[in-house]
Amino acid sequence: MSESTLERHQGASSPSRPERRRRRFSGRSRRDFFVFLAFALPNLVLIAVFTYRPLFANLQYSFLDWTLGSKTARNIGFENYATFFGSDDAPRVLGTTAIFTVLTVGLSMVLGLLVALALNAKVRGTTFARSAVFAPYVLSGVGVGLVWMFIFDPGYGALAWFLRTFGVASPQWFNDPQLALTMVIIVYIWKNLGYCAVVYLAGLQSLPGDVMEAAAIDGAGATRRFLSISLPLLSPTTFFLLITTILSSLQAFDLIRIMTPLGNGTSTLIYEAYMQAFGSYNRAGYSASISVILFVILLVITVVQIRFVERKVHYA
Known part of the structure; x- marks a missing residue:
């Protein structure tokens, strides 16, 4: 051919x-x-x-000088951002947001891991205990806030009655800015503790049993097995919880709105944006700029976590 x-x-x-x-x-x-x-x-x-x-x-x-409800708006460029960062409110709001986020995320994850270790034990009643721990997470934030307002009320609250039995006066939780922030942090951790506990419990139950048995046979105690084996193998679960809880804490609103309507010491970024738009100011453009700042912070934190923190995660 x-x-x-x-x-x-x-x-x-x-x-x-x-x-x-x-x-x-x-x-x-x-x-x-x-x-x-x-x-x-x-x-x-x-x-x-x-x-x-x-x-x-x-x-x-965010680039407009706009009063909520007004039919006209004026383009002012980055003036809203300059006004926020140049005001005395910026350090207070950013500091409150940082304190609230760090404490709620850190304590929720640490306490959630401890609760998960207790719930992972093979004893009678763990099913009921798991349901009881997780129940607050699915409850309405408004309902939870109202119940805890009654508990913390310094006049006729349950906590005030308990302290009076020991001759101790109840702190003024709602009037003191530092105590108000502490109160909201306590309630937020209580509400979201079950979420961290259940996720960590799922991670603990997925750990390879043969590895744990081999470590026990080699003489490793319970504490050594947890620190050297369980904790590193739980790093994907920890990484997942770190992202979700940070995003959730930065956007926490309902408890703050119900328990401290005036934002006395509890004005986080998202609550400050709400107060500027729907409070007595009606500054919709300025509120939008604060929301954009919050969005940028969320984006940067997520990218940093995925880019750098994930390197410490052991998937196998």
């Missing part, structure tokens, strides 16, 4: 690139693509309408 005949034979037997593309997007592939669109497109539309559209609209409002 000559060379030209061989080339014609190969050209006739091998399909061209356009033909291969048509085959690739025909039949079953095309049907799978439309099925994907049928399931994904409604969710993508909802995300675009209710997440990204408000996000970009809020960014636009």
